[in-house]
Amino acid sequence: MTPDADNAPTAEMPAVEATAEPEAVRAKSIPEAAVARLAVYLRVLSGLAEQGSTTISSEELSQAAGVNSAKLRKDLSYLGSYGTRGVGYDVQVLVSQIERILGLTRKHKVAVVGIGNLGHALANYGGFPGRGFPVEALFDLDPDLVGVPVGGLPVSHLDEIPKVCAERQISIGVIATPPTAAQSVCDRLVAGGVQCILNFAPVVLQVPAHIEVRKVDLAVELQILSFHVARRADLAANGNGGADGGPGGADNGSVNGHGNGMVVR
Amino acid sequence: MTPDADNAPTAEMPAVEATAEPEAVRAKSIPEAAVARLAVYLRVLSGLAEQGSTTISSEELSQAAGVNSAKLRKDLSYLGSYGTRGVGYDVQVLVSQIERILGLTRKHKVAVVGIGNLGHALANYGGFPGRGFPVEALFDLDPDLVGVPVGGLPVSHLDEIPKVCAERQISIGVIATPPTAAQSVCDRLVAGGVQCILNFAPVVLQVPAHIEVRKVDLAVELQILSFHVARRADLAANGNGGADGGPGGADNGSVNGHGNGMVVR
DNA sequence: GCATGTGAAATGCTTCACAGCC
DNA sequence: GGCTGTGAAGCATTTCACATGC
Numbered sequence: 001m002t003p004d005a006d007n008a009p010t011a012e013m014p015a016v017e018a019t020a021e022p023e024a025v026r027a028k029s030i031p032e033a034a035v036a037r038l039a040v041y042l043r044v045l046s047g048l049a050e051q052g053s054t055t056i057s058s059e060e061l062s063q064a065a066g067v068n069s070a071k072l073r074k075d076l077s078y079l080g081s082y083g084t085r086g087v088g089y090d091v092q093v094l095v096s097q098i099e100r101i102l103g104l105t106r107k108h109k110v111a112v113v114g115i116g117n118l119g120h121a122l123a124n125y126g127g128f129p130g131r132g133f134p135v136e137a138l139f140d141l142d143p144d145l146v147g148v149p150v151g152g153l154p155v156s157h158l159d160e161i162p163k164v165c166a167e168r169q170i171s172i173g174v175i176a177t178p179p180t181a182a183q184s185v186c187d188r189l190v191a192g193g194v195q196c197i198l199n200f201a202p203v204v205l206q207v208p209a210h211i212e213v214r215k216v217d218l219a220v221e222l223q224i225l226s227f228h229v230a231r232r233a234d235l236a237a238n239g240n241g242g243a244d245g246g247p248g249g250a251d252n253g254s255v256n257g258h259g260n261g262m263v264v265r
Numbered sequence: 266m267t268p269d270a271d272n273a274p275t276a277e278m279p280a281v282e283a284t285a286e287p288e289a290v291r292a293k294s295i296p297e298a299a300v301a302r303l304a305v306y307l308r309v310l311s312g313l314a315e316q317g318s319t320t321i322s323s324e325e326l327s328q329a330a331g332v333n334s335a336k337l338r339k340d341l342s343y344l345g346s347y348g349t350r351g352v353g354y355d356v357q358v359l360v361s362q363i364e365r366i367l368g369l370t371r372k373h374k375v376a377v378v379g380i381g382n383l384g385h386a387l388a389n390y391g392g393f394p395g396r397g398f399p400v401e402a403l404f405d406l407d408p409d410l411v412g413v414p415v416g417g418l419p420v421s422h423l424d425e426i427p428k429v430c431a432e433r434q435i436s437i438g439v440i441a442t443p444p445t446a447a448q449s450v451c452d453r454l455v456a457g458g459v460q461c462i463l464n465f466a467p468v469v470l471q472v473p474a475h476i477e478v479r480k481v482d483l484a485v486e487l488q489i490l491s492f493h494v495a496r497r498a499d500l501a502a503n504g505n506g507g508a509d510g511g512p513g514g515a516d517n518g519s520v521n522g523h524g525n526g527m528v529v530r
Numbered sequence: 531g532c533a534t535g536t537g538a539a540a541t542g543c544t545t546c547a548c549a550g551c552c
Numbered sequence: 553g554g555c556t557g558t559g560a561a562g563c564a565t566t567t568c569a570c571a572t573g574c
Contacts, residue, residue, distance in 0.1 A: 031564070031565065032489075032564095033564085033565065033566090034565085035489055035492050036485060036489055038488075039482075039484065039485040039488040039489065040469065040482075040485060042488070043467060043484065044469070057532095057533065057534090058533070058534070059533080064469065065469055066469040066470075066471075068566090068567080069533095070566080070567055070568070070569095071565090071566065071567075073533090073534065073535065073536085074535085074536080074565090074566080074567090076534090076535090077534085077535055077536070081534080081535070083533075083534050083535075084533085084534075084573090084574065085532075085533055085534045085535080085572070085573045085574050086531075086532045086533055086534080086573075086574045087532085087533070087534085087574070088533070088534085089534090101492065101495075102488050102491050102492045102495065103491040103492055103494055103495025103496075103498075104488065104491055106495075108487070108490070108491050108494060110487075116386075117382075117385055117386035117389055118383075118386045120382060120386075121381075121382035121383045121385075121386050122483075124382055125483070132491070133487050133491075171494055172487065172490055172494075195493075195494050195497070196490040196493060196494060198486055198487065198490065202308060204305065204309070204329065204330055204331040205331075206331075210497075212490060212493040212494075214486050214489060214490060216481055216483075216486065217304075217305075218387075218390070218481075219304065219308065220301060220304040220305060221463055221479050221481065222373070222375075222398050222437065222463065223303075223304040223307070223367050223369065224297075224300055224301055224304065224479060225373070225437055225461040225463065225477055225479060226367050226368040226369060226373050226397070226398075227300050227366065227367045227368055228460075228461060228477040229368055229373060229436060229437075229460050229461060229477075230366075230367070230368025230371075231368075232460070232475075233368075296542075296543065297542095297543095298542085298543065298544090299543090322554090322555065322556090323555070323556070324555085333544090333545075334555095335544075335545055335546070335547090336543090336544065336545075338555090338556065338557065338558085339543095339544080339545090339557085339558080341556090341557090342556085342557055342558070346556080346557065348555080348556050348557075349551090349552070349555085349556075350550070350551045350552050350554080350555055350556045350557080351551065351552040351553080351554050351555050351556080352552070352554085352555070352556085353554095353555070353556085354556090
């Protein structure tokens with residue numbers, strides 16, 4: 001995962017205060033794990049909407065999203081009650097509600113730092129996934145790159161990070177630099193006022209408490225896969241006594257869960 | 266995080282039983298979340314080793330890895346008892362033990378499918394992170410790319426996936442194609458005998474139960490960050506009256522705070 | 531009848547706190 | 553005195569199972 005799912009959201013906010021909320025109190029504190037899945041549901045639902053579906057049951061949607069239906073319903077219940085018993089959910093309504101919860105009704109400007117192979121790929125992502133995340137600044141250290149437009153946007157120097165980020169109101173910084181530069185880049189992004197960082201560099205960043213960091217770590221992902229290969233080999237080697245019946249049989253229940261995550265980390 | 270985690274031996278293991286295991290039973294079933302962190306510790310430790318450190322305490326290592334020390338010790342305890350009370354851990358010993366558990370003592374051949382921006386980045390990663398994951402096959406649909414060497418390896422056509430993967434004993438397939446092609450590529454990788462898949466395409470793959478899948482989903486990561494920005498904005502907007510004192514303050518200490526500040530994220 | 535929504539149970543993960551050992 | 557290793561407590565997430573309402 002999501003990988004990752006580390007993160008300690010804390011923030012409980014028990015009863016909130018007196019100020020009676022006139023309406024839905026929202027901020028009900030929705031589990032981090034559920035948030036990640038909502039993003040997946042959103043993509044599936046958008047696809048369905050384009051194909052003309054208007055309603056869908058939890059069973060169908062859960063299949064398409066690779067989770068079980070109970071989990072899906074629980075996740076959707078965090079949004080409020082937007083289904084119809086005996087029928088299912090209205091696709092458009094779910095799309096809107098998930099977008100609302102995820103804060104996608106507003107744009108989040110992105111800066112990409114480190115225009116190497118990966119940075120290029122990110123900068124060219126065509127406005128970044130699903131709209132709402134326009135790339136509005138690019139940075140690199142290399143003098144040969146500074147000034148050159150990549151994906152229609154000129155590259156600025158690392159030193160400009162704080163100034164440019166502040167000016168353009170960047171809210172998300174993406175770090176795609178070599179590991180040695182990452183912490184320093186991170187500090188400058190924070191100085192520039194970004195609120196969140198998506199880190200592709202294989203280092204653990206130190207950040208102030210109010211900055212949200214997510215990391216995407218290729219080496220870690222591969223090593224997790226390696227672990228599973230090894231474990232499977234172990235089991236096959238000495239795990240089961242005779243019987244069995246070749247691979248695949250193994251049984252072990254494990255439903256088809258599948259899943260994953262994240263990244264998650 | 267990957268759910269799956271089915272453990273073979275079910276229950277605990279209160280005492281020995283029936284089929285006496287001749288030796289250490291290893292397969293102790295280590296939590297998925299811990300596996301991901303072990304990979305991080307490994308990187309930190311490798312760095313330390315290169316700088317000449319020979320021992321380290323749980324406190325220091327946990328700081329460097331961005332977790333708290335209790336968690337770190339618990340994680341390391343899954344490896345066995347390799348620390349020295351009153352002293353700390355031997356860096357080299359930990360490195361070896363983590364490598365053993367993660368199955369890094371053996372190579373895992375990788376195939377990259379989809380040689381676009383991202384695929385290029387991956388193919389050029391210079392043998393892939395930290396050794397042990399050699400890229401040994403590249404695939405794309407584009408006739409202009411087939412046959413062209415990328416990072417020293419010629420690109421083959423998608424149709425060759427099953428054959429080439431089987432021949433070269435590829436164990437990990439990396440999908441870096443557009444979403445529409447991903448499921449079909451996945452099926453071919455499975456046909457070619459790969460055991461694990463790392464999926465960069467924004468789709469939920471359907472795979473047989475014995476295949477391990479991890480996904481890296483840029484859109485999901487950004488949307489999770491968006492959620493946190495939104496939540497924070499919400500809190501700031503109606504959470505607390507004036508006072509405050511800038512962002513970050515909020516916190517609202519979850520009551521029992523409990524010392525232990527801990528930097529963490 | 532059928533599918534949602536949700537308390538409650540089960541499972542899994544993290545944190546605490548301290549015994550054990552150097 | 554310091555630091556590891558770990559049972560037990562505390563939380564978080566997932567799953568169950570069924571009342572609820574269309």
